[in-house]
Amino acid sequence: MTRKRSRLLPRRFSRWAVLPAPIPEISCTIIAKELTAECFRRLTESPNAILLVAEMADHTRGYALVLRSSPHPQIEGVEPAELRKLYVAPAHHGRGVADELMRRALTSLGRECFPVMWVGVYSENPRAIAFYKKWGFRIVGTYEFLVGTDRQKDFLMRRDPPIVPQERA
DSSP: OOHHHHHHHHHHHHTTOOOSOSOHHHHHHHHHHHSSHHHHHHHHHOTTEEEEEEEETTEEEEEEEEESOOOOTTSOSSOOEEEEEEEEOGGGTTTTHHHHHHHHHHHHHHHTTOOOEEEEEETTOHHHHHHHHHTTOEEEEEEEEEETTEEEEEEEEEEOOOOOOOOOO
16 A cells, blocks of 8 residues: 555545444544544554555455554453454445455454454444454443543453364374
């Protein structure tokens, strides 16, 4: 990906990052704070981050951002990875883009032996919750965060590695 194209990513992605919330200002606040060119530059330069971009015919269809090491107080006993963001352009919903991004994210982490991944999911987004459950995540807690002065609740979802049967001797 060229430097010019990477500068355009935040602008493209911000159009997709709309929370299914009744308050549009919430989405605007998150976009203004987290989907800036500076945030993306910092993340893509970090050795802790993996940015996966799904493209087809030179068009961005979606992206996933994974942090290799991202402790959370409710995930004990391990140093987990975090799926920080996974967005797909609305025109590509239901076409397997999110599945491919998730597959690539898990494969990338698997090669590096990160056993646990967590994701925060907006509690009022049943489609996202179902998607993560399909991929083996389970709700293990909740946490609140402020967007401006509005309290939001996310589910904390955790995915442990699949259990592999022991080989017989």
